[in-house]
Amino acid sequence: MAKKVVPDGARQRRRPTHTGTVLSEQIIVDTALRVLREHGSTGLTARRLGLALGADPSTLYRYFAGMDDLTRAIGDELMGRALDSWTATGDWRTDLRALGRGVYAAYLAHPQAALLTGSRVTGRPREIAVDETILGILRGAGLPDPAAVRVYHTFIDQSLAFAVLDAGSLALADEARAGDEQMWHSIYAHLPAESHPNIAATAQLLARHMPHSAYPSALEMLLDHTAAQLARSRA
Incomplete structure (x- = not known):
């Protein structure tokens, strides 16, 4: 069962990740795009994304209900980029x-x-x-x-x-x-x-x-x- 998404105001981590980054939806989506570029459309997993972010994979569920929710956010990002350039x-x-x-x-x-x-x-x-x-x-x-x-x-x-x-x-x-x-x-x-x-x-x-x-x-x-x-x- 997908975990409950944390409300917007409570999402920000109190401490930065191992790499010194304070996570946000945008950072996760941008990192997911990089993981997809490097590992292919079947290579995006919570574990691999956590490694790329320098965070525990479970952190993802503070921002998204699951990997399918993240997938929709990636599509939304691409649509937004199209509109931003128009x-x-x-x-x-x-x-x-x-x-x-x-x-x-x-x-x-x-x-x-x-x-x-x-x-x-x-x-x-x-x-x-x-x-x-x-x-x-x-x-x-x-x-x-x-x-x-x-x-x-x-x-x-x-x-x-x-x-x-x-x-x-x-x-x-x-x-x-x-x-x-x-x-x-x-x-x-x-x-x-x-x-x-x-x-x-x-x-x-x-x-x-x-x-x-x-x-x-x-x-x-x-x-x-x-x-x-x-x-x-x-x-």
């Missing part, structure tokens, strides 16, 4: 594009954390702020609420899905990732036109495009779709 312009398309790229970049900057948290709903303040901002952009542009919710759903899932997909590639060993990318030159480029006419006709384009993320193109497609919905709504 500035509204008043143009819905520019703002939505920038925010989508910000979410994608924030998660991709921490591939192992993206794999761990990309499919989670945190219910925490910074994630909620991102959701409120996206819906505000769409409703402010003039989309009716049903259409705004559909676009919001597609937009956030698309951003996170591509981040997790591309994070999976970044999390591979360099040799494995290079081997995957080389397949477009070593295998696909040599398939005969008699048996694979469409791949043979586009082999050079595939080799050029496939090692790169499709997220920018997918995002523009969604923005085009949203613009068409807005035009229909206004008509």
Whole structure:
């Protein structure tokens, strides 16, 4: 059973950790991101985190109900970083594009954390702020609420899905990732036109495009779709 989280006002340790650090939620989350970077998405444990913090692993439970609660806090931190890097312009398309790229970049900057948290709903303040901002952009542009919710759903899932997909590639060993990318030159480029006419006709384009993320193109497609919905709504 998860332990009860200590209220905010009582969380601060009376004494610093072995390393001289006074703990906080933010320090624990930042340290967890470092542990994930060093040990992978399955390597985040209370014991390992305690060692990295210079504190007893049980200290974690003064701040979080358990490791799952910490996982949601990590996702919330990544969402917050996306919003921190974003500035509204008043143009819905520019703002939505920038925010989508910000979410994608924030998660991709921490591939192992993206794999761990990309499919989670945190219910925490910074994630909620991102959701409120996206819906505000769409409703402010003039989309009716049903259409705004559909676009919001597609937009956030698309951003996170591509981040997790591309994070999976970044999390591979360099040799494995290079081997995957080389397949477009070593295998696909040599398939005969008699048996694979469409791949043979586009082999050079595939080799050029496939090692790169499709997220920018997918995002523009969604923005085009949203613009068409807005035009229909206004008509």
